[in-house]
Each structure stands twice: as structure tokens, then as C-alpha cells.
Amino acid sequence: MKMNVTVPPAVTASRPRPAPSIMALTKSSSTPEDVSVxxxxxxxxxxxxxxxxxxxCGLCGSDxxxxxxxxGYEWVQSPVTLGHEAVGRVIACGPGVPEEWINRRVVPIAIDGCGNCDLCTPGTRQLCRSRSVLGLSFDGCASEKFSIPxxxxxxxxxxxPAETLALTEPLSVAFHAVTRLEESLGKTSRVVISGPGPIGLMCALLLKDHGHSVTLIGAPRDEEQRLPLARTLGLETLLAGQPLPPNIVGWLEASGAPQALKTAISAVHPGGTIVMAGLFPxxxxxxxxxxxRNEVRLLGSYGSVAQDYRDALAALEAAPERWRTLITTIPLSEGTRALQTAADAGALKVVLLP
Incomplete structure (x- = not known):
């Protein structure tokens, strides 16, 4: 006797879909140069x-x-995505955030505090004892997507253009340093800036715009690109070791080079001011x-505050072509090459494009 046997269809095991991922320039450990995409x-x-x-997303000296x-960077926890000089478009909101943020372009605040302490309340949130740094304290923006409060x-x-707006954060840092210096200078004065990197050159341009006599000093390697660019923007330049101008009332140290600070201390006019905007390795x-003996003021300048961001955006709007000349774009996929380029002073401001 024949029996009808129904053969059940083959069961195909369902495979979990891989979690979505993004490309990110990642510091994987505390080993020097252990950074990759x-x-x-x-x-x-x-x-x-x-x-x-x-x-x-621009690359900074801190990167x-x-x-x-x-x-000074032993505290950075790995793995972490680098980058804080960014501009992006909001694509999703977490709980409690109004949907009106969707599709807006935003620039993230790089350094921020708790918001409630004696330093945050008057507006100096970047000095908070509990401050965090985007791209160092937690994952940053040198990636295809990032999240921020x-x-x-x-x-x-x-x-x-986005690459121009990526200058907002570093230009805000320059505004903050210039404000610190000008609070002591008063009237227009002779000012020297050591370090023709992005912050130093931005500070030099801002001080020149404000009517000061400005000299920008660089190392021999800066003669390959950075100092010639500064001269095309109307700045007076010198190589380190060349005779300095007389009557230097203000000095802005943006190189992070110990010898530059030593020179500044010996060269500034009695009663003058030195502002340190660079961090030293x-x-x-x-x-x-x-x-x-000379009653020279030595002031630190760290990060920036909300007003500096607004000033930076206004300056970018006022002269976009001037600021655009500072930028060299490199694909995010070549992030390690971009870091090497920045470290070698092979470009003034490296900006990653996803």
C-alpha cells in the first residue's frame, strides 16, 4: 500500500544581520602611532x-x-575615534531631543564641562575640572557618523562649503587666544607669533585685522609651505634665530616648542605679555x-567659549576665500596619511572628507 508522505520544506537557519558599521580613524592603544581607519x-x-x-572633519595638533x-596624553582611553574639528548634518535624535534638529548642520563644541560648577556657570566651561574633550575623552568625529549631546x-x-565650516572650531581657539592677549595689550602694538601652524597663522591674521604690527616666526621646514602661504596673505615672517623686531609688547606662542617660549621670555618688552596657546610635548x-624681573605676564589660553564660536562663524562668512586657502582635503579612508601630513607640516590644515 502506498502512503502519501509530505516532506516538509527545508529549514534554512536565519543568520543575524551584521550590525551596521562606520569607517572611523581610531586610536587603538597607547602604543605610539597605533592609529588606523x-x-x-x-x-x-x-x-x-x-x-x-x-x-x-579637520585634524588638530592634539590629534x-x-x-x-x-x-600629557597618557589619559586618553583607547580605543577612541579621533577628531573634533567637524561639521555635520543631524540625521537622528535621541530620546528627549526635538525632531526640529533633523537635517540641521551643526558644529560640535570640542571641550565642555559639567555645566554646573563655579567655572562653568560664568561661561568658562572649557576650564571645568570635569571637562571632556571630543575625540579624546570619547569617540570623536573623524568618522562617517558621530554622536554628541x-x-x-x-x-x-x-x-x-563643509570643509570651510570645519575651520570653525580652530578659528574659535584662535579668537580665544587673541582675546586673552588683547586684554593685556590695550592699544595696537608690536606682536610676535611663534608657530605658523593653523592656530598661529589664524591668530596672526586676526591680530593684523585688528591693527597690530605682526611678525610670524617659523622653523626652517615651514619655509616649504607655511611661511610662503603666510606671506601671500600679507603677513611678515621670520625664521627662528633671525633678528627679531624691536619693542615686542605681545607674544603669542603657538608652536609648542620649548625654545620658542624661551626666546619669547627673553625678547618681550618689560611689562609685556606672553600668551601660550600651544601645548608642549x-x-x-x-x-x-x-x-x-621684567614683570612680564605669562598667560595660558585653552580651547574656546561660545562667543568665540560665534565670532569664528562670522569671520568665515566675511572672508571665506581667505580661510579656504588654509585647507588641504584628504579622504577619510586615508586618515593615517593625513595624520602624517599634519605631523610633517606638509599642509597647513588637513581636513578629512568621508
Whole structure:
């Protein structure tokens, strides 16, 4: 007798879909130069956060310091995505964030504090004892997407190209340093800037715009690109070791070179001011007795505040072509080459494009 046997269809085991990932320039360990472009998970949004599609992200000196594992960067926890000089478009909102943020272009605040302490309340949030640094304390923007708390997002209602808007954060740092110096200078004065990198050159241009007599000093390697560019922008330049102009009332140190700070202390006119905007890979040995005897003020300048971001955006809008000349774009996929280019002073401002 025949029996009808129904054969069940073959069961195909369902495979879990791979989690979505993004390309990110990642510092993987505390080993010097252990940075590469990796696939990392898309950030999961917590309450009060934005998910941002990166449009452009500049590389900063701090990214280079972290890449080289210089002194003072031992606290950086790995793995971490580098980058904080970014502009992007909001593509998703976490719980508690209004949907009106969707599709807005934003610039993230790089350094921010707790918002409640004696330093944050008057507006100096970048000095907070509990401050965090985007791209060093937590994952940054040198990636295809990044997340930030909504209070760290500065809306950008500008038609400027993304790579130009990526200059907002470094230009805000320059504004902050220049403000610190001008609070002591008063009237227009003779000012020297050591270090023709992005911050130094930006400071030089801002001080020249404000009517000061400005001299920008660089190392011999800066004669290949940075100092010639500065001269095309109307700045007076010198190589380190050449005779300095007389009556230097203000000095802005942006190189992070101990010898530059030593020179500044010996060269500034009695009663003058030195502002340190650069961070040093090793502790400088300087003659502080000269500071005392000449009553020279030595001031630090770190990060920037909200007003500096607004000033930077206004300056970019006022002269976009001038600022655009500072930029060299490199694909995000070549992020390690971009870091090497920045470290070698092979470009003034490297901007990654996803």
C-alpha cells in the first residue's frame, strides 16, 4: 500500500544581520602611532544626544599628539575615534531631543564641562575640572557618523562649503587666544607669533585685522609651505634665530616648542605679555626669574567659549576665500596619511572628507 508522505520544506537557519558599521580613524592603544581607519559600530543614541553624519572633519595638533602618544596624553582611553574639528548634518535624535534638529548642520563644541560648577556657570566651561574633550575623552568625529549631546551642538545656518565650516572650531581657539592677549595689550602694538601652524597663522591674521604690527616666526621646514602661504596673505615672517623686531609688547606662542617660549621670555618688552596657546610635548625649562624681573605676564589660553564660536562663524562668512586657502582635503579612508601630513607640516590644515 502506498502512503502519501509530505516532506516538509527545508529549514534554512536565519543568520543575524551584521550590525551596521562606520569607517572611523581610531586610536587603538597607547602604543605610539597605533592609529588606523577601522570599521566601528554606529553610535547608539542615549537620551539628549544627536546622531550626526560627518560632512568634514579637520585634524588638530592634539590629534597628532595623541597619535604620537606624546607626554600629557597618557589619559586618553583607547580605543577612541579621533577628531573634533567637524561639521555635520543631524540625521537622528535621541530620546528627549526635538525632531526640529533633523537635517540641521551643526558644529560640535570640542571641550565642555559639567555645566554646573563655579567655572562653568560664568561661561568658562572649557576650564571645568570635569571637562571632556571630543575625540579624546570619547569617540570623536573623524568618522562617517558621530554622536554628541545636544548641548554641545552649535547650529550652522550657513551656505559655506563643509570643509570651510570645519575651520570653525580652530578659528574659535584662535579668537580665544587673541582675546586673552588683547586684554593685556590695550592699544595696537608690536606682536610676535611663534608657530605658523593653523592656530598661529589664524591668530596672526586676526591680530593684523585688528591693527597690530605682526611678525610670524617659523622653523626652517615651514619655509616649504607655511611661511610662503603666510606671506601671500600679507603677513611678515621670520625664521627662528633671525633678528627679531624691536619693542615686542605681545607674544603669542603657538608652536609648542620649548625654545620658542624661551626666546619669547627673553625678547618681550618689560611689562609685556606672553600668551601660550600651544601645548608642549615635553616640559620646557625656562628662566622664570626674567618674568619676575621684567614683570612680564605669562598667560595660558585653552580651547574656546561660545562667543568665540560665534565670532569664528562670522569671520568665515566675511572672508571665506581667505580661510579656504588654509585647507588641504584628504579622504577619510586615508586618515593615517593625513595624520602624517599634519605631523610633517606638509599642509597647513588637513581636513578629512568621508
Amino acid at each position: 577601522l570599521q566601528r559600530p554606529v553610535p547608539e543614541l542615549a537620551t539628549g544626544e544627536l546622531l550626526v553624519q560627518t560632512l568634514a 597628532v599628539h595623541a597619535w604620537r602618544q606624546d607626554n 545636544v548641548h554641545r551642538a552649535v547650529p550652522v545656518d550657513s551656505a559655506l 615635553s616640559l620646557p625649562a625656562v628662566d622664570v626669574n626674567v618674568l619676575a
